[in-house]
Amino acid sequence: MGIYMKKTLAIAALASVALTGAAHARDQIRIVGSSTVFPFATAVAEEFGKTTSFKTPVIESTGSGGGLKLFCAGVGEQNPDITNASRRIKKSEVETCAKNGVEAITEVKIGYDGIVLANSKEAPLFELTKEQIFLALAKIVPSKDGKDLIDNPYTNWKEIDPTLPDEKIEVLGPPPTSGTRDAFTELVLEEACDEFPAIAALKSSDKAMHKAACAGVREDGAYIEAGENDNLIVQKLEANPLALGIFGFSFLDQNGDKLHGSKIGGVEPTFEAISDGSYPVSRSLYFYVKNAHVGTIPGMEEYVAQFTADKAWGPEGYLADRGLIPMDDAEREQVREAAKNLTPLSM
Amino acid sequence: MTDMASLMEDRAATTDAANLRKPVDWDSADISRSIKKRYAAERRFKTYGLTAIMLALAALVMLGYSIISKGYSAFVQTYVQIEVTFDPAVIDPEGNRDPAVIGRANYDGLIKEALRARFPEVTSRSEKRKLYDIVSSGASYDLRERVLDTPSLIGQTRKVWLISGDDFDMLNKGYISADTNEASRRLDDDQIGWFQALQNGDAIEKRFHTRFFTNGDSREPELAGIWGAAVGSFYTLIVTLLLSFPIGVAAAIYLEEFAPKNRLTQIIEVNINNLAAVPSIVFGLLGLELYLNVMHLPRSAPVVGGLTLALMTLPTIIIAARAAIKAVPPSIRQAALGLGASPVQTVSHHVLPLAMPGILTGTIIGMAQALGETAPLLMIGMVAFIVDIPGSAMDAATVLPVQIYLWADSPERAFVEKTSAAIMVLLAFLILMNGLAVLLRKKFERKW
Numbered sequence: 001m002g003i004y005m006k007k008t009l010a011i012a013a014l015a016s017v018a019l020t021g022a023a024h025a026r027d028q029i030r031i032v033g034s035s036t037v038f039p040f041a042t043a044v045a046e047e048f049g050k051t052t053s054f055k056t057p058v059i060e061s062t063g064s065g066g067g068l069k070l071f072c073a074g075v076g077e078q079n080p081d082i083t084n085a086s087r088r089i090k091k092s093e094v095e096t097c098a099k100n101g102v103e104a105i106t107e108v109k110i111g112y113d114g115i116v117l118a119n120s121k122e123a124p125l126f127e128l129t130k131e132q133i134f135l136a137l138a139k140i141v142p143s144k145d146g147k148d149l150i151d152n153p154y155t156n157w158k159e160i161d162p163t164l165p166d167e168k169i170e171v172l173g174p175p176p177t178s179g180t181r182d183a184f185t186e187l188v189l190e191e192a193c194d195e196f197p198a199i200a201a202l203k204s205s206d207k208a209m210h211k212a213a214c215a216g217v218r219e220d221g222a223y224i225e226a227g228e229n230d231n232l233i234v235q236k237l238e239a240n241p242l243a244l245g246i247f248g249f250s251f252l253d254q255n256g257d258k259l260h261g262s263k264i265g266g267v268e269p270t271f272e273a274i275s276d277g278s279y280p281v282s283r284s285l286y287f288y289v290k291n292a293h294v295g296t297i298p299g300m301e302e303y304v305a306q307f308t309a310d311k312a313w314g315p316e317g318y319l320a321d322r323g324l325i326p327m328d329d330a331e332r333e334q335v336r337e338a339a340k341n342l343t344p345l346s347m
Numbered sequence: 348m349t350d351m352a353s354l355m356e357d358r359a360a361t362t363d364a365a366n367l368r369k370p371v372d373w374d375s376a377d378i379s380r381s382i383k384k385r386y387a388a389e390r391r392f393k394t395y396g397l398t399a400i401m402l403a404l405a406a407l408v409m410l411g412y413s414i415i416s417k418g419y420s421a422f423v424q425t426y427v428q429i430e431v432t433f434d435p436a437v438i439d440p441e442g443n444r445d446p447a448v449i450g451r452a453n454y455d456g457l458i459k460e461a462l463r464a465r466f467p468e469v470t471s472r473s474e475k476r477k478l479y480d481i482v483s484s485g486a487s488y489d490l491r492e493r494v495l496d497t498p499s500l501i502g503q504t505r506k507v508w509l510i511s512g513d514d515f516d517m518l519n520k521g522y523i524s525a526d527t528n529e530a531s532r533r534l535d536d537d538q539i540g541w542f543q544a545l546q547n548g549d550a551i552e553k554r555f556h557t558r559f560f561t562n563g564d565s566r567e568p569e570l571a572g573i574w575g576a577a578v579g580s581f582y583t584l585i586v587t588l589l590l591s592f593p594i595g596v597a598a599a600i601y602l603e604e605f606a607p608k609n610r611l612t613q614i615i616e617v618n619i620n621n622l623a624a625v626p627s628i629v630f631g632l633l634g635l636e637l638y639l640n641v642m643h644l645p646r647s648a649p650v651v652g653g654l655t656l657a658l659m660t661l662p663t664i665i666i667a668a669r670a671a672i673k674a675v676p677p678s679i680r681q682a683a684l685g686l687g688a689s690p691v692q693t694v695s696h697h698v699l700p701l702a703m704p705g706i707l708t709g710t711i712i713g714m715a716q717a718l719g720e721t722a723p724l725l726m727i728g729m730v731a732f733i734v735d736i737p738g739s740a741m742d743a744a745t746v747l748p749v750q751i752y753l754w755a756d757s758p759e760r761a762f763v764e765k766t767s768a769a770i771m772v773l774l775a776f777l778i779l780m781n782g783l784a785v786l787l788r789k790k791f792e793r794k795w
Contacts, residue, residue, distance in 0.1 A: 026645075032728075043566040046734055049734055056735050058731050060647070060728050061731070078639075078645075121531070230756070230758070248758075256531040256532065257523070257524070257528075257531045257532045257533070316476065318484075322566075
């Protein structure tokens with residue numbers, strides 16, 4: 001058994017090397033968070049690694065909620081320095097952060113992302129309103145006479161509105177764990193639902209029912225959860241021209257020769273329309289910086305400066321090439337100043 | 348056939364003798380019908396088996412076809428030839444050939460200058476931006492390397508081949524068609540026109556894409572490579588092997604050769620078998636809690652990945668090792684003991700060497716499983732964008748299957764072929780490992 005003894009010792013040695021390794025200071029920025037911001041943050045990180053003497057930051061795609069949870073776990077080099085988010089930090093999350101010692105956080109808004117409802121170019125272009133999308137996708141909808149709430153009976157777009165194409169309702173979209181789905185529910189379904197008197201009336205009488213009616217997506221097969229992978233949805237749309245898909249604008253931007261984005265509220269999802277806010281389904285993207293780590297982890301300020309340079313997030317920057325919709329000049333200037341001074345977020 | 352018939356005749360004869368029945372008429376219509384039926388049943392059974400194998404083969408062929416047809420083009424990359432002037436005023440203004448100064452020069456500017464000189468008709472700012480896309484943003488680093496290697500280039504004008512941008516690469520490979528509507532393409536008519544002009548001047552070439560095998564990850568598809576992930580996989584597997592092999596074999600020897608057969612060892616055995624069936628994500632959660640939260644090992648490090656995967660591989664190795672040890676005939680042990688060897692000597696000199704081929708086969712199969720695993724690594728932060736090639740098991744790293752997952756999720760069209768190509772590389776490694784297992788078995792396994 002001598003050989004095994006030696007091996008056991010070797011493992012013990014390895015483990016102790018591993019432990020001492022953890023003790024030396026980290027010289028690489030660690031970033032976690034949203035999968036929507038991931039393509040933009042990675043582009044900045046790569047450029048940062050190439051053009052400065054700092055190491056390229058490590059970026060994990062954990063989702064906005066998961067990222068904030070890790071970010072708020074505490075101060076110290078075992079915790080991430082920056083988290084990306086495709087929604088604003090919640091008050092409860094700020095409180096969790098503060099409880100764990102993460103008190104000063106700088107919020108950096110980086111731009112906008114549009115959510116599109118697109119289909120294959122072989123099929124006709126849809127012109128939809130938020131209400132029509134609600135009627136097509138919600139679990140519970142008002143009946144024709146508008147008095148009762150019933151399980152969604154619509155199976156064909158024509159039944160919702162005679163001007164819509166005579167096609168089966170078939171929408172591919174992300175599952176509930178996705179930030180894109182959250183934003184879609186919030187920006188389309190929850191906004192549209194109060195336009196129907198039967199649902200709006202619930203607001204005062206039955207709050208829980210109101211929420212369920214506004215955010216519930218049908219589960220009878222008309223809405224198909226196609227997984228977190230937007231590329232998969234794009235490929236399925238190519239194969240099935242009858243279906244519509246819900247995904248981020250950058251994927252439409254990359255596949256403009258195969259897909260077209262439906263007009264929502266009369267506006268087509270284009271770079272300009274999302275940028276000036278006329279396209280109704282868009283959200284802001286952020287990242288949050290742990291101020292306590294600035295100065296401890298090398299390169300933090302430089303990374304933020306790199307991200308907020310016009311070369312990156314400007315209208316002609318390389319992030320715009322990747323589908324990020326930039327803010328206007330004044331807002332960019334304002335955010336850049338706040339980021340530079342590490343002005344802590346107050347909610 | 349004749350054997351069977353005579354056998355049946357024999358049996359028929361004996362039953363006849365016992366029951367005093369009439370002899371069976373083997374040529375009667377009833378009997379020949381029943382024989383026909385039996386043959387038909389046999390043929391059907393064969394057909395079912397064959398169909399099953401054919402279906403499996405068809406699935407395999409389809410998988411192979413879809414991966415190879417999408418991915419083979421990732422092994423070549425488009426290069427553009429342009430005439431670059433290595434302007435001394437830009438590269439080395441002081442003229443003393445100081446590598447630090449040369450290294451900092453604006454090579455990107457030189458490339459842009461060269462592109463403008465090639466297409467003097469392009470003047471507006473937005474047009475120029477479109478023109479610059481022809482050459483990848485990584486080309487300036489190539490140029491820098493070249494000048495640092497041969498400083499005599501400074502002051503000369505040379506035709507150089509530069510790596511092209513991903514959209515133009517897609518155009519050259521036929522994934523972007525010039526026939527579609529201009530507004531909906533990634534490249535507009537001007538850009539396609541420039542590209543064709545270059546093509547007519549023989550300034551476009553497809554070359555073997557070495558970067559794909561030597562680079563780390565990148566957001567630029569043409570610069571992204573699998574080497575970083577391959578090195579990460581290597582470190583992870585080394586840690587897994589160092590940990591799970593000795594522990595697994597020791598556990599198997601103890602359970603098989605030394606452990607008393609009682610209730611406790613039975614419970615342990617059942618649990619090891621159950622562990623082999625636990626979903627791998629559960630091991631990821633365990634790894635997160637144990638290694639990151641309690642032991643404070645660094646996130647995303649191959650050492651943590653290896654430790655986590657070792658937990659997952661252990662049951663596989665223990666089960667394989669026990670089977671291999673069990674297959675060594677008792678006579679070997681008895682002979683050794685009979686000649687005066689101690690139990691430890693019996694095991695280490697006789698049983699273990701004879702069981703080794705089986706143990707190694709099991710270990711390699713366990714390692715191949717670990718190589719293809721992503722779920723547990725999600726929990727410990729190895730699903731990450733990492734550009735730098737890891738230098739040790741403590742550096743942040745990712746592994747091959749995670750790299751495939753990340754590329755599959757990227758919006759750029761050019762990552763589709765990269766994904767398939769990375770799958771091919773991973774499959775090649777898996778086939779290699781399984782091939783090694785088969786080889787070991789064939790060469791060293793002993794039959795008794």
